Amino acid sequence: xxxxxxxxxxxxxxxxxxxxxxxxxxxxxxxxxxxxxxxxxxxxxxxxxxxxxxxxxxxxxxxxxxxxxxxxxxxxxxxxxxxxxxxxxxxxxxxxxxxxxxxxxxxxxxxxxxxxxxxxxxxxxxxxxxxxxxxxxxxxxxxxxxxxxxxxxxxxxxxxxxxxxxxxxxxxxxxxxxxxxxxxxxxxxxxxxxxxxxxxxxxxxxxxxxxxxxxxxxxxxxxxxxxxxxxxxxxxxxxxxxxxxxxxxxxxxxxxxxxxxxxxxxxxxxxxxxxxxxxxxxxxxxxxxxxxxxxxxxxxxxxxxxxxxxxxxxxxxxxxxxxxxxxxxxxxxxxxxxxxxxxx
Amino acid sequence: xxxxxxxxxxxxxxxxxxxxxxxxxxxxxxxxxxxxxxxxxxxxxxxxxxxxxxxxxxxxxxxxxxxxxxxxxxxxxxxxxxxxxxxxxxxxxxxxxxxxxxxxxxxxxxxxxxxxxxxxxxxxxxxxxxxxxxxxxxxxxxxxxxxxxxxxxxxxxxxxxxxxxxxxxxxxxxxxxxxxxxxxxxxxxxxxxxxxxxxxxxxxxxxxxxxxxxxxxxxxxxxxxxxxxxxxxxxxxxxxxxxxxxxxxxxxxxxxxxxxxxxxxxxxxxxxxxxxxxxxxxxxxxxxxxxxxxxxxxxxxxxxxxxxxxxxxxxxxxxxxxxxxxxxxxxxxxxxxxxxxxxx
Numbered sequence: 001x002x003x004x005x006x007x008x009x010x011x012x013x014x015x016x017x018x019x020x021x022x023x024x025x026x027x028x029x030x031x032x033x034x035x036x037x038x039x040x041x042x043x044x045x046x047x048x049x050x051x052x053x054x055x056x057x058x059x060x061x062x063x064x065x066x067x068x069x070x071x072x073x074x075x076x077x078x079x080x081x082x083x084x085x086x087x088x089x090x091x092x093x094x095x096x097x098x099x100x101x102x103x104x105x106x107x108x109x110x111x112x113x114x115x116x117x118x119x120x121x122x123x124x125x126x127x128x129x130x131x132x133x134x135x136x137x138x139x140x141x142x143x144x145x146x147x148x149x150x151x152x153x154x155x156x157x158x159x160x161x162x163x164x165x166x167x168x169x170x171x172x173x174x175x176x177x178x179x180x181x182x183x184x185x186x187x188x189x190x191x192x193x194x195x196x197x198x199x200x201x202x203x204x205x206x207x208x209x210x211x212x213x214x215x216x217x218x219x220x221x222x223x224x225x226x227x228x229x230x231x232x233x234x235x236x237x238x239x240x241x242x243x244x245x246x247x248x249x250x251x252x253x254x255x256x257x258x259x260x261x262x263x264x265x266x267x268x269x270x271x272x273x274x275x276x277x278x279x280x281x282x283x284x285x286x287x288x289x290x291x292x293x294x295x296x297x298x299x300x301x302x303x304x305x306x307x308x309x310x311x312x313x314x315x316x317x318x319x320x321x322x323x324x325x326x327x328x329x330x331x332x333x334x335x336x337x338x339x340x341x342x343x344x
Numbered sequence: 345x346x347x348x349x350x351x352x353x354x355x356x357x358x359x360x361x362x363x364x365x366x367x368x369x370x371x372x373x374x375x376x377x378x379x380x381x382x383x384x385x386x387x388x389x390x391x392x393x394x395x396x397x398x399x400x401x402x403x404x405x406x407x408x409x410x411x412x413x414x415x416x417x418x419x420x421x422x423x424x425x426x427x428x429x430x431x432x433x434x435x436x437x438x439x440x441x442x443x444x445x446x447x448x449x450x451x452x453x454x455x456x457x458x459x460x461x462x463x464x465x466x467x468x469x470x471x472x473x474x475x476x477x478x479x480x481x482x483x484x485x486x487x488x489x490x491x492x493x494x495x496x497x498x499x500x501x502x503x504x505x506x507x508x509x510x511x512x513x514x515x516x517x518x519x520x521x522x523x524x525x526x527x528x529x530x531x532x533x534x535x536x537x538x539x540x541x542x543x544x545x546x547x548x549x550x551x552x553x554x555x556x557x558x559x560x561x562x563x564x565x566x567x568x569x570x571x572x573x574x575x576x577x578x579x580x581x582x583x584x585x586x587x588x589x590x591x592x593x594x595x596x597x598x599x600x601x602x603x604x605x606x607x608x609x610x611x612x613x614x615x616x617x618x619x620x621x622x623x624x625x626x627x628x629x630x631x632x633x634x635x636x637x638x639x640x641x642x643x644x645x646x647x648x649x650x651x652x653x654x655x656x657x658x659x660x661x662x663x664x665x666x667x668x669x670x671x672x673x674x675x676x677x678x679x680x681x682x683x684x685x686x687x688x
Contacts, residue, residue: 018362018386038641039388039403042362046383048450059383064406064641066679106392106641125686126679129638295475297382297408297450335410335470339680342469343687 018042020071023175026204027168029078036077036107039064045180045327048296051312053322056185058177061300061333065102067095068197068331071169072160073103079165080158081107088112088158090132091148093119093141094255095332096160101132104158111158114148116141122340142260161194161262170200177201177327178208184216186324189314191307191331192222192231192278193256195267202270218327220271221320222278223310227251228259229280234268236278241265252283255303255332277319281309290334299334307331362386364415367519370548371512373422380421380451383408389524389671392640395656397666400529402521405644405677409446411439412541412675415513416504417447423509424502425451432456432502434476435492437463437485438599439676440504445476448502455502458492460485466684486604505538505606514544521545521671522552528560530668533658535651535675536566536575536622537600539611546614562671564615565664566622567654571595572603573624578612585609596627599647599676621663629653634678643678651675 019040029035044059060068073096080088087110090100097113104111112133115124124134137144145161160166178184184205190198198220209217224232227249230242242264251257261267271278283302289312290305307328314320363384373379388403404412417440424432431454434444441457448455456477459468468478481488489505504510522528528549534542542564553561568576571593574586586608595601605611615622627646633656634649651672658664 019388037390039390039406041385041388041403041406044363044383044385044408046381059385059408062383062385062406062408064388064403065643066677102641102643105639121686122683125682126643129635129643129678129682130641131639291473294473295449297446297474299409299446299470299473333410333679334473335677336679336683338469338473339466339684340687342465343684 020172020176023172026175027075027171030082033078033082036074036081036103038070038074038103038106040070040074042176043068045177050292050308051315053315055311056181056325056327057298058173058327058329059298060329060331061304065095065099066333066336067099068169068173068329069095069099069160070103071172072096072165072196073099075165075168076100076158076160076163077103077107077109080109080156085109085156085158088156089114089148089151090159091145091161092159093144094123098123098126100158100160101127101130105130105132109158112151114144114151116144120340122336126336141258160196166196167200167203170197171204173197173329174201174204174208178204181325183325184208185218185327187219187221187276187320187326189221189223189307189311189320189326189328191253191256191303192224192267193258194261195222195263197329197331198222199263199266199270202274217274219276220274221276221310221314222267222271223307224256224278224280225251225253225286225306226280226282228257230259231261231264231267232278232280234264235271240268252302253286253306255301256306279310279313281306281313285309285312293330298330299338300330301332301334301337304330304332364516364520367516370519371419371515374426377422377426380418380425380447382414382418382447382450384414384418386520387412389521394636394652395659397659399655400525400669400671401642402517402671402673403642404673404675405648409439409443410677410680411443412513412517412673413439413443413504414447415516416440416509416540417443419509419512420444420502420504420507421447421451421453424453424500429453429500429502432500433458433492433495434503435489435505436503437488438467442467442470444502444504445471445474449474449476453502456495458488458495460488464684466680470680485602504540510540511544511547514541515548517541517673518545518548518552522548525669527669528552529562529671531563531565531620531664531670533565533567533651533655533664533670533672535597535600535647536568536611537602538605539566539575539607541673541675542566543607543610543614546618561618563620564618565620565654565658566611566615567651568600568622568624569595569597569630569650570624570626572601574603575605575608575611576622576624578608579615579622584612596646597630597650599645600650621658623654623657625650625653625657629656637674642674643682644674645676645678645681648674648676
C-alpha cells in the first residue's frame with residue numbers, strides 16, 4: 001500500500017468533495033444561508049473525437065436528477081428554505097420540474113408542479129416519486145406557467161422561468177468549465193430554449209475574462225430546433241427580440257421548444273456581443289447526433305443532442321474551427337426518454 | 345471578482361478533475377495502459393437523516409450510465425483495449441450490461457450482451473443505444489451466462505461475473521469513501537447479489553486499515569431480498585458457502601436476484617471476518633425504503649433501496665448503532681425503472 005496521498009493545500013476544495021459548492025464564494029448567497037445539498041457533483045468534462053475533431057463535452061446528465069437543472073434547483077431551494085417558505089409551486093414539463101421536485105423534497109418544502117396535460121406519464125411519475133404534487137394544465141407550456149403564477153399568489157413561486165435565481169446555475173456551470181480547462185474556451189455551443197444556461201454562463205465567462213484582463217472571451221452559440229426556433233429566426237434577421245406573433249410547430253427536442261423565451265432580448269445581445277450566433281437544426285440531424293453520441297458511450301435526450309447537431313453545422317460552415325477549444329454541455333440523460341420510448 | 349483560488353499542492357488531484365482515476369496508483373493497472381474514460385466521476389457522498397439518525401449515502405447512480413458498474417466496466421474495457429481485443433461478449437440483465445455497452449463503445453470494442461429473454465425492452469433499448477448487440481437467451485440469468493461463455497470461445501469474455509477484474513470497481517469505491525470521510529466507517533451496508541462491490545471494497549478497507557496500523561476495519565453487511573437470499577440463508581446457518589440446491593422465487597430487487605453467487609465462500613468469509621452479517625428483507629420493506637428515499641430527493645431502483653431496508657432492519661436489531669458512522673451505496677438510478685413502470 002503506498003503512503004497516503006498528501007492533502008492539497010487549498011483544503012476547502014478537498015473538503016467539499018468534488019461538489020460545485022466549492023464555488024460558493026462566487027455565488028449570490030447570504031453568509032448565513034444553509035445550503036440545500038443533494039450530491040451536487042461537478043459534472044465531468046470529457047474530451048473526445050467527434051467527426052475526427054476534438055470536442056470537450058460536459059456531461060451534465062451525470063447528476064442527481066439527470067440534468068443540468070440540479071444547480072438551479074439547489075440555488076432556488078437554498079434561498080426559499082432560508083426565507084422559511086413551506087410550500088411552493090413550479091411550472092415545468094421536464095427536467096426543471098424533476099430537479100425542483102427533488103431539491104424541494106430535500107429542503108422539506110412541499111412542492112406542486114404544474115405541467116401541460118400532454119407531459120408524458122413517465123416524467124410525471126418521476127416528479128411524483130420525489131413526493132411532489134403534479135397538476136395537469138390543459139393547453140400549452142405557457143398555460144402551465146400562467147396557472148402556476150396564479151397559484152403562486154396563494155403560496156410561493158419556486159419555478160425557474162420567472163425566478164431571479166434563474167441564471168445562477170449557469171454561473172456555476174461556466175466556473176466549472178474554466179476551472180477544469182484552466183483557461184477560457186474559444187467557443188461554447190448550448191441548446192437554447194429559455195436560455196438560462198447560456199445567460200448564466202455568459203455572466204461567469206465575463207467575470208473570468210475581466211479577472212484575466214479581458215483578453216479572452218468565448219463565442220457563445222445557441223442551438224434551436226427547426227420546429228421551434230424563434231431565437232434563430234430573430235438572430236438571422238438582426239432583430240433585437242423574438243417575433244412573438246410567429247407560430248411554431250413541434251420537435252423531438254422538447255426541452256428547448258419555447259416559442260416565446262422571456263429573456264430573448266438579453267439572449268440575443270449576449271450572443272452578438274460574444275460574436276457567436278443562434279442556429280437551428282432539423283429533427284433528423286438531432287436524431288443522428290443522438291445516435292452518434294450513443295456509439296461513443298453517451299446516452300442523452302434529443303434536446304442535448306441538438307447542441308451536437310449544431311456544432312456539426314457550425315463546423316461545416318467554418319464558424320467554429322476544428323482546432324478550436326469548443327465546449328458543449330450534454331444537458332440531460334437519455335435513459336428516461338429512451339426507456340419510455342421503448343416501452344411504447 | 346475574488347482572486348483566482350490557489351492551486352492545491354497535490355496537483356494531480358486537481359488535474360484529474362474529480363475522477364476516480366485519481367486513485368490510479370492503487371489499481372492493478374500496467375504503466376502503459378491507456379485508460380478508457382467516460383466521465384468516471386467520483387460519486388457524491390451525502391450525509392442525511394434517515395429515521396432520525398444520520399447515514400452517509402454514496403450516490404453511485406450519479407454516473408455516466410446510472411449505476412456503480414461504471415467503475416468495473418472502465419477497468420475491464422481498459423484492459424481489453426490494451427490487449428487489442430476487437431470484439432467481446434458480456435452476460436447481464438441490467439446495470440452491468442448497460443455500463444459495459446457504454447465503455448466498450450468508448451473503447452471501440454464491438455460488444456454483444458447476452459440477456460435472459462425476460463429482460464425488459466427498456467433495458468435492452470439502453471444497451472442497444474450504445475451500439476451493443478443484444479441477444480435474448482431463453483431460460484434463467486444463469487443460462488445467459490452459459491451461452492455468453494460458449495460464445496466467448498470464439499471472441500472474448502468481457503463480462504464481470506467471471507472476470508479477474510471482477511472486484512476492482514469495489515477497490516475504487518472504498519478508496520472514494522475513505523478519502524471523502526478521511527476515516528474508515530464503522531459499518532457499510534451493501535445490496536448483495538454476486539457481491540462484486542462488497543468483495544472489492546473489503547480489499548481496499550483492509551489496505552486502508554493496515555496503512556493505519558490495523559486499528560479500524562468496518563463491519564460489512566450484505567442485504568438480500570427474501571425472494572432470493574442464498575447468502576443470508578447460508579450466513580444464518582453458519583455454512584461456508586450457499587446451498588445451491590435450494591430454489592428461490594422472485595423479487596422486485598432484480599439486480600441482486602442471484603441464486604448461486606459464484607464467490608459465495610469468499611463473500612461469507614469477508615462478512616464474518618469483519619463481524620458483519622448478511623440479512624434479507626421483503627419486497628414491501630424494499631418498496632417502503634424506495635419511497636422514503638424519494639421523499640428525500642433520491643430516486644433509486646429497488647435493488648438500491650434494499651440496502652436501506654437492510655440498514656433499518658440492522659438498526660432496529662441493534663446490530664448497527666444509531667450513532668455509528670454508517671455508509672450505504674445507492675447503486676442504481678430509479679429513473680429508468682420508474683419511467684418504464686409508469687408507461688405500462
